Amino acid sequence: MSLPVHLNDTEIDEFGRELDHIYEEVMTSRGDRDAAYIRRVIKVQRWLALGGRIVIYASLGLLPYWGHALATWPAFLGVITLGTLMLGTAKILENMEIGHNVMHAQWDWMRDPEIQSSSWEWDTVCPSDQWKHSHNVMHHTWTNVIGKDRDVGYGILRVSEAQAWSPKYLPQMLYNTLLGLFFDWGVALHDVEAERLIAGEKTWKEALPTLKGIGRKVVRQVGKDYLAYPLLAGPFFLYVLGANFTANIIRNVWSYMIIFCGHFPAGSQVFTVEQVENETRAKWYVRQLLGSCNITGGKLFHIMSGNLSHQIEHHLFPDMPSNRYPEVAPRVQALCARYGLAYNSHSLGRQFGTTTWKILRLSLPTPNAA
Amino acid sequence: MKARLLDLAGLFATPLRPSHYLELVNPLWTTHRLQARVESVWDETADARTLTLRPGRGWRSHRAGQFIRVGASIDGLRHTRTYSISSAPERGDECITITVKAVDGGRVSRHLVRQIKPGDYLPIGLPQGEFVLPEAMPVRPLFITAGSGITPVMAMLRSYAALGRMPDVTHIHYAPHAYDVIFGNELKALAAAHPGYKLKLVHTRELGAELSQRRHFSAEQLAELCPDWAERDVWGCGPAALLGAVESHWNQAGRARHLHLERFQAVLAPVPADAAGGHVSFTTSKCETDADGHTPLLRVAEAAGLNPAHGCRMGICHGCDAVLVSGCVRDLRTGALIDEPGDKVQVCVSAACGDVALAL
Numbered sequence: 157m158s159l160p161v162h163l164n165d166t167e168i169d170e171f172g173r174e175l176d177h178i179y180e181e182v183m184t185s186r187g188d189r190d191a192a193y194i195r196r197v198i199k200v201q202r203w204l205a206l207g208g209r210i211v212i213y214a215s216l217g218l219l220p221y222w223g224h225a226l227a228t229w230p231a232f233l234g235v236i237t238l239g240t241l242m243l244g245t246a247k248i249l250e251n252m253e254i255g256h257n258v259m260h261a262q263w264d265w266m267r268d269p270e271i272q273s274s275s276w277e278w279d280t281v282c283p284s285d286q287w288k289h290s291h292n293v294m295h296h297t298w299t300n301v302i303g304k305d306r307d308v309g310y311g312i313l314r315v316s317e318a319q320a321w322s323p324k325y326l327p328q329m330l331y332n333t334l335l336g337l338f339f340d341w342g343v344a345l346h347d348v349e350a351e352r353l354i355a356g357e358k359t360w361k362e363a364l365p366t367l368k369g370i371g372r373k374v375v376r377q378v379g380k381d382y383l384a385y386p387l388l389a390g391p392f393f394l395y396v397l398g399a400n401f402t403a404n405i406i407r408n409v410w411s412y413m414i415i416f417c418g419h420f421p422a423g424s425q426v427f428t429v430e431q432v433e434n435e436t437r438a439k440w441y442v443r444q445l446l447g448s449c450n451i452t453g454g455k456l457f458h459i460m461s462g463n464l465s466h467q468i469e470h471h472l473f474p475d476m477p478s479n480r481y482p483e484v485a486p487r488v489q490a491l492c493a494r495y496g497l498a499y500n501s502h503s504l505g506r507q508f509g510t511t512t513w514k515i516l517r518l519s520l521p522t523p524n525a526a
Numbered sequence: 527m528k529a530r531l532l533d534l535a536g537l538f539a540t541p542l543r544p545s546h547y548l549e550l551v552n553p554l555w556t557t558h559r560l561q562a563r564v565e566s567v568w569d570e571t572a573d574a575r576t577l578t579l580r581p582g583r584g585w586r587s588h589r590a591g592q593f594i595r596v597g598a599s600i601d602g603l604r605h606t607r608t609y610s611i612s613s614a615p616e617r618g619d620e621c622i623t624i625t626v627k628a629v630d631g632g633r634v635s636r637h638l639v640r641q642i643k644p645g646d647y648l649p650i651g652l653p654q655g656e657f658v659l660p661e662a663m664p665v666r667p668l669f670i671t672a673g674s675g676i677t678p679v680m681a682m683l684r685s686y687a688a689l690g691r692m693p694d695v696t697h698i699h700y701a702p703h704a705y706d707v708i709f710g711n712e713l714k715a716l717a718a719a720h721p722g723y724k725l726k727l728v729h730t731r732e733l734g735a736e737l738s739q740r741r742h743f744s745a746e747q748l749a750e751l752c753p754d755w756a757e758r759d760v761w762g763c764g765p766a767a768l769l770g771a772v773e774s775h776w777n778q779a780g781r782a783r784h785l786h787l788e789r790f791q792a793v794l795a796p797v798p799a800d801a802a803g804g805h806v807s808f809t810t811s812k813c814e815t816d817a818d819g820h821t822p823l824l825r826v827a828e829a830a831g832l833n834p835a836h837g838c839r840m841g842i843c844h845g846c847d848a849v850l851v852s853g854c855v856r857d858l859r860t861g862a863l864i865d866e867p868g869d870k871v872q873v874c875v876s877a878a879c880g881d882v883a884l885a886l
């Protein structure tokens with residue numbers, strides 16, 4: 157079986173070669189500008205995290221409890237909200253534009269021992285070595301191949317007609333909402349393959365090392381946000397805990413939205429194992445293109461989405477420094493136009509809207525599932 | 527107990543360390559990596575510059591003659607080179623100096639000499655090396671240096687002077703011209719102030735090219751400049767040709783034991799442009815084999831019976847990254863050569879380009 161495109165093999169090869177050229181051109185032009193970019197983002201992120209924590213504590217001084225002139229509920233709530241937003245933003249930047257991309261080895265070329273895919277650990281409950289396996293290896297190699305890429309519905313959602321319906325999908329809108337809120341936990345448990353454990357395809361013994369790794373990471377992450385920092389606030393423990401919790405939720409919902417818009421919006425295609433047998437690099441490119449969706453937006457939006465708003469470019473060139481995706485995107489889009497290939501790029505509203513609608517619709521059986 | 531407390535403090539910064547946040551305020555306060563701030567720069571000659579560095583926390587004092595690793599980012603890419611410390615450990619302001627000569631075609635040295643300015647930060651390593659004077663035993667040294675090979679010896683001389691214990695020293699230093707002598711004035715001042723310090727400057731180019739050969743190291747020259755050389759311990763630093771000549775002379779005299787050499791330029795065999803294939807050693811698994819210029823090294827390793835970690839086998843996932851120990855590989859996608867030891871190699875899309883050793 158072949159890919160659902162009108163191009164013949166020679167044309168696909170030609171298309172692949174043109175993409176190779178873009179890749180080569182950008183990769184050989186990496187330099188000071190790129191290095192300065194990632195260093196700046198890391199610096200801003202750390203200041204933001206530090207600043208957010210400090211503002212959260214500062215807000216405690218405005219609690220009516222203290223009885224001074226400025227101590228009012230509105231003042232307290234305003235300042236603690238600011239601190240929480242700063243912390244949430246820092247966590248988003250850390251997970252998306254920094255962590256995700258560093259772990260893709262986008263910055264290994266700088267030879268900076270501080271910014272290496274092999275040693276980077278990110279600020280979320282998922283241990284980075286597990287992430288590198290489930291994401292870099294499984295998802296990026298097998299993108300949208302049903303039965304291979306566990307990111308298609310993450311083992312709990314039906315996001316494509318090609319997944320056979322079963323009654324367990326009926327309440328999937330609920331799972332979907334919970335996944336959005338507690339996305340970091342979903343990501344952490346990804347490599348455990350819980351659904352296979354339950355189905356008995358995988359033994360607990362096999363899952364144990366993975367679970368242990370997660371356990372160690374969870375202790376530190378939970379210990380930090382829900383114990384260490386709140387304890388520092390003494391009697392105001394709960395306020396700090398609440399702020400940290402909210403920051404984590406903000407990060408979760410945002411990354412969930414961006415990531416769900418990567419492969420699930422209307423128009424995105426899925427593939428069968430037969431379709432990818434003996435796949436050439438050029439065909440792999442085409443599959444990445446057909447299975448990925450971009451989100452349009454401004455510069456800040458792209459940075460806050462970890463440049464996953466350029467999901468297509470990221471999937472074509474996963475180890476290209478993310479700050480280069482914006483300049484590559486128009487070239488890829490023009491190339492697709494020349495070859496008459498669809499380039500799925502829409503606003504966040506459209507992409508997220510069609511994604512959510514699809515999840516809702518597919519919770520019910522569909523006639524003649526492919 | 528202290529470790530426990532540190533771990534607790536670490537919890538606040540996890541997955542980073544508190545040191546990462548201290549770095550935001552002052553890079554010299556970090557403990558997770560060592561950096562130095564460039565305090566000042568000083569031109570010694572037209573192409574040699576002294577950088578005064580203030581190392582951050584975690585630094586420990588050096589012994590005169592030792593070197594450090596210095597990192598420089600050029601076009602976003604980190605390069606690491608070693609430079610001898612030219613200041614004495616007795617210097618009181620907790621700074622050190624390195625003196626760098628811009629060599630032709632040397633990207634790093636040119637960058638350090640021309641681009642670095644006060645206020646910049648450079649990653650550095652701790653002092654290393656055995657090219658030092660014995661601590662307990664008094665010696666009568668003969669220093670033989672050339673060009674920027676003067677730097678470790680300068681640290682020794684400054685140290686002697688700072689301690690007020692200049693012994694009986696002979697110092698033969700080679701430089702092309704009088705104006706090329708790094709630390710020229712300071713050396714002369716030392717010679718004037720300390721009768722024990724006998725400075726012999728040899729300007730190799732001042733006779734014109736055809737005669738300059740005569741000014742290079744030879745047995746006759748040595749006998750003339752330092753008649754008692756056979757009673758001295760020698761510390762020599764300079765280009766490979768000079769050190770080779772010195773080494774064979776001392777070997778012949780049966781005095782190799784008294785010879786201490788510092789080779790400041792590693793001789794790297796350049797990769798021939800058309801190199802393809804070569805001998806491959808996988809150092810972790812202690813396995814040797816041969817490879818051609820187009821088979822990915824992952825397949826080479828597997829054919830040799832190894833089972834290296836990998837994922838996609840097509841250059842996407844970086845699951846197969848291995849560290850280059852030495853030699854050179856070619857990225858089969860872009861044709862780019864990777865030849866800096868320590869670089870990561872995606873073995874599924876790289877082939878041998880000449881002999882290569884990988885940590886696999």
Ligand code: FES
Pocket residue numbers: 836837838839840841842843844845846847872873874875
């Ligand atoms: S195996 Fe995936 S990059 Fe080499």
